[in-house]
Amino acid sequence: MKIVADKPVRQYELTYILSSNATSDERQKSVTAVEKLLKKNKFSITSTDEWGKKDFAYPISHGGTHHREGEYYHLIIEGPAEKVEDISRSLKLEESLLRYLVVNATETVEPEEKKATETED
Numbered sequence: 001m002k003i004v005a006d007k008p009v010r011q012y013e014l015t016y017i018l019s020s021n022a023t024s025d026e027r028q029k030s031v032t033a034v035e036k037l038l039k040k041n042k043f044s045i046t047s048t049d050e051w052g053k054k055d056f057a058y059p060i061s062h063g064g065t066h067h068r069e070g071e072y073y074h075l076i077i078e079g080p081a082e083k084v085e086d087i088s089r090s091l092k093l094e095e096s097l098l099r100y101l102v103v104n105a106t107e108t109v110e111p112e113e114k115k116a117t118e119t120e121d
Contacts (some may be wrong), residue, residue: 017100022071041087047075051074070099
């Protein structure tokens, strides 16, 4: 009998922006659509944070409109590494999102020896 190892579960940060012109119902539909997409791809939401309305550094064109501000949402999610590309592809197709970003949430720390050598040079 062969034992199959579980696939690794990793933690990611997902930040997305919705139009500030959208109604609260439209924003809620978009948030629900993102949550359904994550659950469909076997991701769990660890933390949800609404950052609120923020101005952009430059206008973003989306759907024939120039947006100067947006509603930011930040999620901490956990799930299989091989499904991240599927999530990115699906988020790209989600018309209500102005922008999104998925990044690996695990920290990489440099060893102390390497830091000490770099400062001596």
